[in-house]
Structure formats: structure tokens, C-alpha cells
Amino acid sequence: MIKGLYAAASAMVAGANKQGLNAHNTANLNTPGFKQVFTTLQEFQKAEVLPTGTKNQSGLLQPVGLLGLGVMTTETQTKFSAGALQATSNPLDFAIQGDGFFRIMTSNGERYTRDGRFIRDANENLVTVDGNKVLDSSGTPVKISNGDISVDSSGRVLINGALTIQLGIAEFVSPETQLQKDAGNLFEAVETPSQTVANSTIRQGYLEMSNVNVVDLMLGAKTYEAAQKMVQNQDELLGKTISTLGRLA
Numbered sequence: 237m238i239k240g241l242y243a244a245a246s247a248m249v250a251g252a253n254k255q256g257l258n259a260h261n262t263a264n265l266n267t268p269g270f271k272q273v274f275t276t277l278q279e280f281q282k283a284e285v286l287p288t289g290t291k292n293q294s295g296l297l298q299p300v301g302l303l304g305l306g307v308m309t310t311e312t313q314t315k316f317s318a319g320a321l322q323a324t325s326n327p328l329d330f331a332i333q334g335d336g337f338f339r340i341m342t343s344n345g346e347r348y349t350r351d352g353r354f355i356r357d358a359n360e361n362l363v364t365v366d367g368n369k370v371l372d373s374s375g376t377p378v379k380i381s382n383g384d385i386s387v388d389s390s391g392r393v394l395i396n397g398a399l400t401i402q403l404g405i406a407e408f409v410s411p412e413t414q415l416q417k418d419a420g421n422l423f424e425a426v427e428t429p430s431q432t433v434a435n436s437t438i439r440q441g442y443l444e445m446s447n448v449n450v451v452d453l454m455l456g457a458k459t460y461e462a463a464q465k466m467v468q469n470q471d472e473l474l475g476k477t478i479s480t481l482g483r484l485a
Contacts, residue, residue: 341369
């Protein structure tokens with residue numbers, strides 16, 4: 237019965253960890269370009285259940301089966317599926333349809349994001365809402381002068397109809413393994429991105445919204461509640477057992 241209490245408690249702890257991630261996802265439900273973070277449950281190593289009866293020819297008890305000892309959460313992962321596009325009509329808002337990420341320069345080096353909320357600073361640099369500079373295809377900070385700004389589907393920036401620069405886009409064949417989450421809405425590359433950009437389309441005046449699945453958040457809460465109820469049941473059974481054995485002693 238103690239093992240049952242431990243197993244139920246481990247499920248509750250794992251559920252609390254998932255609830256923490258769900259709170260983070262909920263807080264970013266309306267953050268453009270945000271990618272849902274999640275974890276899965278992994279079973280502890282099982283233990284053999286040994287009987288108290290007959291031993292085999294070697295004098296050892298034969299296991300009658302395996303007993304699960306509980307669960308734990310795996311390392312945090314990121315869900316890189318695309319979010320829905322939302323029209324903003326802001327000429328400096330951009331969304332990527334496809335596999336690409338915007339190239340961003342931070343104080344810690346180059347990073348990548350799907351958050352296309354860009355603005356022009358006092359020095360005509362194109363920057364993110366956090367003040368990090370947006371890079372062009374050569375890795376140089378993008379400058380946007382005054383004028384009529386248009387960006388075509390390949391990411392070419394035109395000012396008053398004249399071509400100026402190409403937005404820097406990086407594609408990753410497997411972002412789940414090639415990228416790791418960094419501060420804010422940024423990702424750091426652990427592997428070099430593709431040298432060609434073939435599967436990305438830029439949409440000016442649009443933002444890609446968060447890909448958080450509200451159903452996943454609800455299921456996480458239900459899992460925690462079920463584990464909490466199981467702990468209570470195990471505690472009540474343990475109390476009844478102690479009370480019964482106390483009367484028999």
C-alpha cells in the first residue's frame with residue numbers, strides 16, 4: 237500500500253510539473269510566434285514482485301510479475317507546428333508560412349524566432365519588440381528608411397518600389413533537434429540551418445499566432461486532479477489498515 241501511495245504521489249508531482257508548463261503556455265496564449273512547450277510522462281523502472289511461497293531448484297523465489305513504482309516527467313520539449321495567421325495591416329508585421337525562422341542578433345549571438353512583430357528604431361534599424369536587431373540574408377542588421385515599405389513573398393524588402401535588402405530567413409530540417417529554447421520568444425541553433433531557403437513564404441501585414449492547444453491545457457489539469465484524488469484514496473486506505481491492525485493487536 238505504501239508503494240501505491242508513492243506511485244500516486246509521483247503522478248501528482250509529475251502533474252504539478254506539467255501544470256507549471258501549462259501556466260507558461262496559458263500566459264503566452266496570445267503571444268505571436270510562441271511555440272507550445274510540453275513534457276511527457278515516463279514510467280520509473282519496474283520492480284519484481286516476489287511471492288512468499290515455494291522456491292525454485294536454485295533456492296530462489298520466482299517473480300510473479302512486475303510492479304510499477306510511479307512516473308516522472310521527461311525533459312521539456314517544444315511543439316513547432318504552425319500557428320494561425322492573423323491580419324494586422326501593419327507594414328512591419330511579418331509572418332512565415334513554411335519551415336523558416338527570422339534571423340535575429342542578440343547580445344548573446346544569433347538567434348531565431350517566428351515572432352514577426354518588428355519596429356523601426358531611432359537609427360532606422362529593424363528590431364524586434366525586445367530591441368534585438370533583425371538580420372538580412374548576409375547576417376547584417378536590416379535598416380529601413382522612410383518611404384513606402386513592401387515585402388514580397390520571398391522576403392525581398394522594397395522601399396518606394398526599389399529593392400533594398402533580403403530578410404534573413406533560416407530553415408531547419410528538424411527544429412525539434414536542431415533548436416533549443418532561449419530567452420523570451422527566441423531559439424538557439426544547436427545545428428547549422430539549411431543553406432538554402434526553399435520552403436518559406438513571407439506574408440507582410442500578418443502575424444503568426446501562438447500554436448498553444450487549449451485542449452492540451454485542459455487535459456493536463458484533469459491529469460493532476462486524478463493523481464490528487466488517488467493520493468487521497470491511498471491515504472484513506474492506509475489509515476483504515478492501520479486502524480484495523482491496531483484493533484487486532
